[in-house]
Amino acid sequence: MLRILKNPEAEHDLDEIWWYIAQDNPDNADKLLDEIEKTSRKLAQFTNMGRNRDELHPGLQSFPVGKYLIFYMPIRGGIEIVRVLHGRMDIDAFF
Numbered sequence: 001m002l003r004i005l006k007n008p009e010a011e012h013d014l015d016e017i018w019w020y021i022a023q024d025n026p027d028n029a030d031k032l033l034d035e036i037e038k039t040s041r042k043l044a045q046f047t048n049m050g051r052n053r054d055e056l057h058p059g060l061q062s063f064p065v066g067k068y069l070i071f072y073m074p075i076r077g078g079i080e081i082v083r084v085l086h087g088r089m090d091i092d093a094f095f
Contacts, residue, residue, distance in 0.1 A: 002044040003078030013084040047074035056095040
């Protein structure tokens, strides 16, 4: 079974993303989070699909989902999601 761990910051990011989008369209918020979950399962299976982000943190990878980036670390049997951030944010400020 694949492991997908989410650290507290990633959980908070996902909550914030949902609330922000749901203000205008709850269905779109649900769809985006479903797509992030689906992509996370794929990343857990194929951990090296993402872009290497060693410039931010050794071993860190990222993968886009719409306008957002999943930042994750490969772990034994899956991934640990570190952050989920909008692509226009100052990514360096979070790492």
